[in-house]
Amino acid sequence: MIPLRREIEMQNFVEKALKGVHLDKMIPKGISRIRMAVLNDTDRVIKDKSIHLNRFEIVAILNVFYSLLNYHVRPMNKSEFKDFLYLTLGITNMTVLSGLCRAAKKISQSVNPKEAGLLDGPTFVRLMSILLRGSIEERALLSFYILDEDGDGILSPKSDLSLSLTGTFNPFISASAPNIDPEEPTRDILRYLIKKMDIVADSGIGINGFIKECRTSPWLIDGILPTLPSELRNYAFQSLVSQVPRLPAIENKTEESKGIPKKKGTK
Known part of the structure; x- marks a missing residue:
C-alpha cells in the first residue's frame, strides 16, 4: 500500500482513488441543479426581514424541501405537504392540514397562476418560519387562515367556528346528557368564544380583531384547533436544521410591556 501511495501524483490522485467507483449511485441526479435552486431560493428569502431563520437554517430547510421532492426542482403539491406536516411535525387534524395548505397560498409571493x-x-x-418560531401575531394570522374555511376574511360563529369545533369533545365525558344532547359542550364553548371575542352572532370577527384578541389571550391560537406542532416536535425538527434551536414565546410579557415598575428589593 505504501509503495502504491508513492506512485500516485498529486494532480491525478482523486482520479485514481475513485477509479471504478460508481458515483452516479452515490450522488442524486441533478444535484448541481438542486444546489443552484437552493442558492436562488435563499437569496429570495434572506431579504425578508420577517423570517426568523438565519442563512444556515434557511439552506438546511430548503435542502429538506428538495429532498422531500426526491431532488427534483419543482413546487411541492398539497399531498406531499400534508404528508410532511403529518409525519414530521405531528399535525394530524385533517381540517388543520387543509387549512395550512390554504394559509401557504395566502403567504405565497408567487405570481405564477x-x-x-x-x-x-x-x-x-x-x-416553516411561522410554525417553528413565529411571533404571536404571525401565528394568530396563520390560525385565522386555517379557521377561515370559506376564505371570506371573516370568522363566523355559525359556520367557521362551529365547524372547527365539530367532533372536538367526547360527549360521554363532557356532556351532561350525552345520549340526549351530545352537542351541548360545543354550544357552550361557542357561546363562550362569542362572548370572549365580543362577536355579534349574525356577523363575525375579522383578521385584525382576531389578532388583537390573540395578543391578550394567546391560547386562542391553538385552542380552537390544534394549528401548531407540539413543542417537542418543534424542538426535534429544529435540532435537525439549526445549531441553536429555540421555541417561540407562548404568551406576551405583561408587566414589561405595560411598563409596571418593579418593587424595591426585587431583582
Whole structure:
C-alpha cells in the first residue's frame, strides 16, 4: 500500500482513488441543479426581514424541501405537504392540514397562476418560519387562515367556528346528557368564544380583531384547533436544521410591556 501511495501524483490522485467507483449511485441526479435552486431560493428569502431563520437554517430547510421532492426542482403539491406536516411535525387534524395548505397560498409571493395550490421553496421556508418560531401575531394570522374555511376574511360563529369545533369533545365525558344532547359542550364553548371575542352572532370577527384578541389571550391560537406542532416536535425538527434551536414565546410579557415598575428589593 505504501509503495502504491508513492506512485500516485498529486494532480491525478482523486482520479485514481475513485477509479471504478460508481458515483452516479452515490450522488442524486441533478444535484448541481438542486444546489443552484437552493442558492436562488435563499437569496429570495434572506431579504425578508420577517423570517426568523438565519442563512444556515434557511439552506438546511430548503435542502429538506428538495429532498422531500426526491431532488427534483419543482413546487411541492398539497399531498406531499400534508404528508410532511403529518409525519414530521405531528399535525394530524385533517381540517388543520387543509387549512395550512390554504394559509401557504395566502403567504405565497408567487405570481405564477400555474403554481396555484403548490408550494415553492421560499413559501415553504416562510411557513416553516411561522410554525417553528413565529411571533404571536404571525401565528394568530396563520390560525385565522386555517379557521377561515370559506376564505371570506371573516370568522363566523355559525359556520367557521362551529365547524372547527365539530367532533372536538367526547360527549360521554363532557356532556351532561350525552345520549340526549351530545352537542351541548360545543354550544357552550361557542357561546363562550362569542362572548370572549365580543362577536355579534349574525356577523363575525375579522383578521385584525382576531389578532388583537390573540395578543391578550394567546391560547386562542391553538385552542380552537390544534394549528401548531407540539413543542417537542418543534424542538426535534429544529435540532435537525439549526445549531441553536429555540421555541417561540407562548404568551406576551405583561408587566414589561405595560411598563409596571418593579418593587424595591426585587431583582
